[in-house]
Amino acid sequence: MLAFDVESDEKKLENETEIFSSSGCYNKDWVLFTNKSEKLNPLVCYICKQIANNAVELHCDEHENAEQVYLFGEECLQSYLKQSNGKCPIQQHEHCEFVKNKSSRQQISDLLVICPRQHDLTKKQLKEWTASGEREGYESQCNYKGKMKEMKDHLDKSCQLISIQHVISLVKELQSQLQTEKLKIEELKEMHLKSNTEIQQLNKQMNALQQGSLNKDSQIIELTKSIQQLKFEMNQTITQLKKQIEQCQSTFDTNTKLNDEIKQLKKEIQFKNDPIHQINVNNNEGKKENDFSHQLLQTKSKSNSTFIDYSTLDDVQLICSGSNDNTVRVWDFDSSKQIQSFNGHSNYVTCVKFSPYHYHNYRQNIICSSSNDKTIRFWDIKHNKRLQIFNQHTSGVCSIKFSSFNGGRYLCSGSSDKTIRLWDVEAFHPLHVFKGHEHVVWCVDISSLQSNNNNNSKSNSIGVIGGNGYTICSGSNDLTVRVWDIETTKQLIVFKGHENNISSVKYGPNELGNIGGANIILSGAQDRSIRLWDIRSVQQIQMFSGHTNAVMEVECSPFVVNNKLDVMDFGEEILCFKFIELKKKIKGNEQKQMVLIYVMVQTKV
CATH class of the missing domain: 2.130.10.10 (YVTN repeat-like/Quinoprotein amine dehydrogenase)
Structure with a gap:
């Protein structure tokens, strides 16, 4: 019954239309409420007899000498031409032409009107008074009065009355909600019937399970006894395995020690067979040089050296080293002593090289060093100072x-x-x-x-x-x-x-x-x-x-x-190494000897 009443109210509302439209012509009775008919007559649409919205006038050649101006609302005229296949509404000729009437549009835009929704409400109340003979309870709900061109803004933003379309949408929404609730009620009824059936089935299953659980209790007691027996046997087996593992571990440790000793022996044999070692062993003076290398690099390794280089100048043999202690150090090969140390880097030194450019061009021993501090620096050994920096x-x-x-x-x-x-x-x-x-x-x-080519060749210039x-x-x-x-x-x-x-x-x-x-x-x-x-x-x-x-x-x-x-190929403990050619005098004769200098990860040489 409720749904029927809603549908009836909806149909009544749909038969009513808004008297104000942003595109269609304006309701003449509404506009007459605040304007005189003499002012409005020239502004009436020829087709719908209402006040023309977006006024246009005919511009056909057939009406060029007509005394009357034919005014139309633009939407009315377009609708008519569409239905009549483009024939003129005056003489039914084809190719109807029209132009905007700016003066009429301006007049209509400036017309003073009241709120159209209030106007509709007033008309409806007058009908109800006429039918009942009573005039109590009338009260204006929107007192707006303004120009036609301002009406849309008023209706959209400030009018307290709702439009007919809004009422229709509310009615439809209410009807949809009622229909949804009705469907839910039907679904709940079906679910209730199904639930009763399922409850009955579950009761039967529970009875069956209770009976089955009684049978399984006895089975569980038997399985528990079997598990306890298995645990006892497994504990005995684990104890025996632990003893075997301990024996295997002891054997493995013994084998590992033997393997380490074998590897060490292999390294010693390899080193003895190395041609460099043979050269040094066959020469007593060479042995002294090896002893010095050992002493020198042991001293250097205490500061975690990471790179080494070698140079000679005026018969002075020098070694330079870079270290994790941020220093660059210089060593006299003959005296076995450190002769210089540079402390300019702010992070560990990654590489050191004697500069061949300064050696060949200026006969100077200049060291170039790179560091994790993002710089490359040049050091003057003789004057103990820093030169250029590349940064x-x-x-x-x-x-x-x-x-x-x-x-x-x-x-x-x-x-x-x-x-x-x-x-x-x-x-x-x-x-x-x-x-x-x-x-x-x-x-x-x-x-x-x-x-x-040679070092001084100009053809090598880049x-x-x-x-x-x-x-x-x-x-x-x-x-x-x-x-x-x-x-x-x-x-x-x-x-x-x-x-x-x-x-x-x-x-x-x-x-x-x-x-x-x-x-x-x-x-x-x-x-x-x-x-x-x-x-x-x-x-x-x-x-x-x-x-x-x-x-x-x-x-x-x-x-x-x-x-x-x-x-x-040397042992895994080698961090860096370099071959150097040493000059030494044996029985008054100058001889050259190839020596390997290397640094190990630990403090070994």
Whole structure:
């Protein structure tokens, strides 16, 4: 019954229309409520006889001499033309034309009117009074009065009365809610019936389960006894296994100690068979030099040295070292004493090199050092002072290398900022930044001097950037070895194969030119492997494995026999090493001796 009443009220409301529309013509009775008919007559739509909204007038050639102006509401005229297939509403000719009537539009926009909703409400109340004969309870609810052009803003924002369309939507929403509630009630009835049936079934199942539980109680008692018996037997077995494991562990420890002793014996045998060791053993003076190396590097290792280099000047043999204590130190090889220490770095020193540029051009021993403090610094040993600083890297500098051409004028550096930089030591400015690595650049090297050139050759001048075919190789934590052309500044080759960070890269020596030594790159990595790469074929040609820990430094042996390339391999405790050629006098004759200096992870040499 309620739903029926709602539908009836809805139909009544739909038969009523709004007297104000933003597009359709305006209700004339509403406008007459506040305006005189003489003023409104020229503004009436010819079709609907209401006040024209968006007034237009006919502009057909057929009405050019007509005395009357035919005014229409724009929406009325468009609707009429659509229904009449475009025929004129006056003479039914085709191609009806019309234009805006600006003066009429302005007059209509300026008409003073009251709120249309209040007007509708007033008319409805008058009908009810006429029917009942009573006039009590009338009261205006919206006293707005304003221009026609302001009416839409009033209705949308400030009018307290709701529109007929809003009432219709509320009625529809109420009807929808009632229908939804009705459906829910039906669903609840069905669910109630199903629940009663399910309850009955559950009662039957519960009775069956109760009966079954009585049977299982006896089974549980029997299983409990069996489990207790199994636990007892398992405890006995575990006790016996523990005894066997202890015996195995004791045997394993004994075997481990034996294996360590065997490895140590192998290392000692290998070292005794090494050609460097044989040279030193066969010469008493060489033995003294070895004793000195031992003493020197023991002293240095107490400060956790990470890199070493060697130089001679005026018959003075010097060794420099960089350390985790942020210092660079210089040692006199002959007197076995430290002669200088530089403390300018603010973080640990990663690499040290004697500058060949200053040696060849000024006969000075200048040390170049790189550090995790993002700088590269030059130190004057003689005057105990710092010279230039390169500080363009944005993260720690991991490695440096002087060029083999132009007397070492150019310096290459690799950094944690993923870049490689080339510097002009003479002009003291950066030349180029090589970008391509995706992680820390740990190590760099510059290709060896060509055999048909010499250190002072002007043909090797690289100008701004160049170098007549010289290249840079670099190793990185992105697991790649890359080759860069110094002249074109382009990346040439990317070698992939290592499975962990690459710690060291070296070019093959020129002494192996006839077997492509200058075209070979040697690399060592934390994946415990050493690999050889052929630049010409862009292939890995050999891999050395056997280390049980990271390979920190690689070097080609200075002993070249029958053009054979030997890769030096020492114990896992070696942190860095360098071959140096010592000069010494034996029975009045100056002789040269090749010595290996190396630093170990622990305080051993």
